[in-house]
Amino acid sequence: MASLQSMEQLIAEINKYNYHYYTLDTPLVSDKEYDSMYDQLVQLEQETGIILPESPTQRVGGEILKGFEPHRHLASLWSLDKAQNMEQLRNWHTRAIKLVKDYNSKNPDNLLPELCYAVELKFDGLTLNLTYSNGQLVQAATRGNGVTGEGILAQVKTIKSVPLTIPYTEGTIEVQGEGIMNLSVLSQYNERAAEPLKNARNAAAGALRNLNPKTTAERRLSAFFYNVGYSDAVVFKDHREMMGFLNDNRFKVNPFIAYYDNFDDVTEELAKIVERRPSLDYLIDGAVIKIVDMRTREALGYTDKFPRWAVAYKFEAEETTTVLESVSWEVGRTGKITPVARVEAVELAGVTVQNCTLNNIGDIERKNLKHALGARVFIRRSNEVIPEILGKVTEDHDGEEIIFPTNCPSCGFPLEQKGAHLFCNNRLACKPQLIGRITHFASRDAMDIDTFSVMTAELLYSELGVREPADLYTLAFDDLVKLDRFGEKKANNLLAALEKSKERDLASFLFALGISNTGKATTRMLADHYRDLNLVMAATVDELVVLPDVGGIVAESIVNFFADPLMRDGIDRMLALGIQAKAPETPRVVSTDSFFSGKTVVLTGTLHQLTRDEAAARLEALGAKVTGSVSAKTDLVVAGEKAGSKLAKAQKLGIQVIEDEDEFIRLLEN
Numbered sequence: 001m002a003s004l005q006s007m008e009q010l011i012a013e014i015n016k017y018n019y020h021y022y023t024l025d026t027p028l029v030s031d032k033e034y035d036s037m038y039d040q041l042v043q044l045e046q047e048t049g050i051i052l053p054e055s056p057t058q059r060v061g062g063e064i065l066k067g068f069e070p071h072r073h074l075a076s077l078w079s080l081d082k083a084q085n086m087e088q089l090r091n092w093h094t095r096a097i098k099l100v101k102d103y104n105s106k107n108p109d110n111l112l113p114e115l116c117y118a119v120e121l122k123f124d125g126l127t128l129n130l131t132y133s134n135g136q137l138v139q140a141a142t143r144g145n146g147v148t149g150e151g152i153l154a155q156v157k158t159i160k161s162v163p164l165t166i167p168y169t170e171g172t173i174e175v176q177g178e179g180i181m182n183l184s185v186l187s188q189y190n191e192r193a194a195e196p197l198k199n200a201r202n203a204a205a206g207a208l209r210n211l212n213p214k215t216t217a218e219r220r221l222s223a224f225f226y227n228v229g230y231s232d233a234v235v236f237k238d239h240r241e242m243m244g245f246l247n248d249n250r251f252k253v254n255p256f257i258a259y260y261d262n263f264d265d266v267t268e269e270l271a272k273i274v275e276r277r278p279s280l281d282y283l284i285d286g287a288v289i290k291i292v293d294m295r296t297r298e299a300l301g302y303t304d305k306f307p308r309w310a311v312a313y314k315f316e317a318e319e320t321t322t323v324l325e326s327v328s329w330e331v332g333r334t335g336k337i338t339p340v341a342r343v344e345a346v347e348l349a350g351v352t353v354q355n356c357t358l359n360n361i362g363d364i365e366r367k368n369l370k371h372a373l374g375a376r377v378f379i380r381r382s383n384e385v386i387p388e389i390l391g392k393v394t395e396d397h398d399g400e401e402i403i404f405p406t407n408c409p410s411c412g413f414p415l416e417q418k419g420a421h422l423f424c425n426n427r428l429a430c431k432p433q434l435i436g437r438i439t440h441f442a443s444r445d446a447m448d449i450d451t452f453s454v455m456t457a458e459l460l461y462s463e464l465g466v467r468e469p470a471d472l473y474t475l476a477f478d479d480l481v482k483l484d485r486f487g488e489k490k491a492n493n494l495l496a497a498l499e500k501s502k503e504r505d506l507a508s509f510l511f512a513l514g515i516s517n518t519g520k521a522t523t524r525m526l527a528d529h530y531r532d533l534n535l536v537m538a539a540t541v542d543e544l545v546v547l548p549d550v551g552g553i554v555a556e557s558i559v560n561f562f563a564d565p566l567m568r569d570g571i572d573r574m575l576a577l578g579i580q581a582k583a584p585e586t587p588r589v590v591s592t593d594s595f596f597s598g599k600t601v602v603l604t605g606t607l608h609q610l611t612r613d614e615a616a617a618r619l620e621a622l623g624a625k626v627t628g629s630v631s632a633k634t635d636l637v638v639a640g641e642k643a644g645s646k647l648a649k650a651q652k653l654g655i656q657v658i659e660d661e662d663e664f665i666r667l668l669e670n
């Protein structure tokens, strides 16, 4: 029988994946791929009515690792039934209602209450089961196979938020939760680590199941608790009471827990959690819906694997695996060379992914990807960012080497390595650098030359020999009209836009020059401080480093830029051709007593009552510094509608956020 054979194959595969995931903490496939195989098996078992003895659908979790003392749980630990979509969730709900009805018809004198639901986050980490006897933490264990787990008391004790003693001293209890690694902790760890960790779940699981508790401690784990699985004295009427007990006994419980007695409200809450997901500082792979009343839980009971009174609603996966096919090297406007990976097309979080970032050559080495061409890699996509390659699936040397270029892929000039990056120093004649510089010069926040695009820059480069921004101001109508896709109208428009740009202020002009490591906020500050282009050009490193938010690297970038004869020459030509680059007549009056004074503010998302530029201007007039990216230096983030990764990062870093636009306007006007 064909399906029997498929079942045998699936079982062998899944059991192999389980071993790598649960026992070795180094998965070979993504959860997305695993879940789809598992679902196939479940479906075949349903269709055939046959369940083979080794089937993973009949058991919880994985093997016990040698080296750990086994711990027999006082009450079994369960897996969770799961719903991948609304239809499956509604099916679960219908079944629950039916079971309650059946019970009630058999027990007319002891009716179960109306259904009420708790909605919790489904943390993606390692299950923990803690045993407290007379108020003392005496054991901690993994889930193992649900009956017996691995004793990891010494490891769990390194988690600072786990209480070693609790106020409740009446008897023995077992408390379940999830050991996790916060995403901010993971990224800090990875900044320093020789070998970065690929994923927070495996980092947490691997640390907790490490025989050396010192290693566990280094990972700075955390944990959330969500269940009292066993108790010999205390009983709870419902989930609320149980959560209250956990809270009173100083367990860390998740603040995002919501209770509903209407199932439609549950589905609305799920949508909210999906939205909240990118802003959380830990991984979740779904939400868990639990029936609140304990008597109902008892009545509904358990299957071999999971309780019938709870279900996990799984979210769309953010990680998968694919094959790294090739790496190409792109040249940026500063000459920096960026590796871009092409991968075998794969569906991830609703889009087809084909390109991934690789950052720089240092990252390729750190992530152990040097020999990964043609090999399977993990990729991750969160928010709207381009997916990132996390690392190779196996440690084997089963891929071809990624050869780092020694010469510029565009102009052939020998490359120079600075830190983790490669640079092409051929600023005079490396085409992508020139195109990038000209396009940046014309962009909206720079000289704001209307309708100018990369395509315009390419055309002017190849047809009219435009090599640097200054050349733009020598363009003549007669030359422009002859160009492909240019007519009289377009030629005139471009000339008018160029003419208008000559009046752009000093700050915009400085930004347009594209000095490395120098963004909008810095060029604005330079313009306000010096109020004269010549003075900026003559500034020394010593003078610059004392200015607000200018460090050594920025100061040096500025000085080096203006010391470059090529750049000076370009600026002189532009001034001769009519560029004014003037500071505003009167110095900007900057207030010092507003809510925003002295704060570094990031604007993100869509505002409705004013544009982002207007908001930035008003903030600056109130003495705030407006920057583009969120970092530890940010004091405040103003998040409009559809705010994405910047809001997420702010929440991660614990930075104050204003999400209410009316509130923001009120503060501006105060």
Ligand SMILES: NC(=O)c1ccc[n+]([C@@H]2O[C@H](COP(=O)([O-])OP(=O)(O)OC[C@H]3O[C@@H](n4cnc5c(N)ncnc54)[C@H](O)[C@@H]3O)[C@@H](O)[C@H]2O)c1
Pocket (backbone or CB within 6 Å): 017, 018, 020, 021, 022, 027, 028, 029, 030, 031, 032, 034, 035, 060, 061, 078, 079, 080, 081, 120, 121, 122, 123, 124, 126, 127, 128, 143, 177, 178, 226, 288, 312
């Ligand atoms: N990539 C792989 O190779 C691989 C292999 C095996 C399993 N997996 C992943 O693991 C899943 C199945 O694993 P499972 O049985 O360990 O877990 P599960 O997804 O079935 O969920 C049960 C677990 O959820 C956790 N949980 C988190 N928050 C909770 C909350 N608020 N309330 C209750 N429980 C909560 C508990 O630790 C519990 O043990 C698969 O669907 C797959 O995504 C992946």
Ligand SMILES: [Zn+2]
Pocket (backbone or CB within 6 Å): 331, 408, 409, 410, 411, 412, 413, 424, 425, 426, 430, 431
């Ligand atoms: Zn080059």
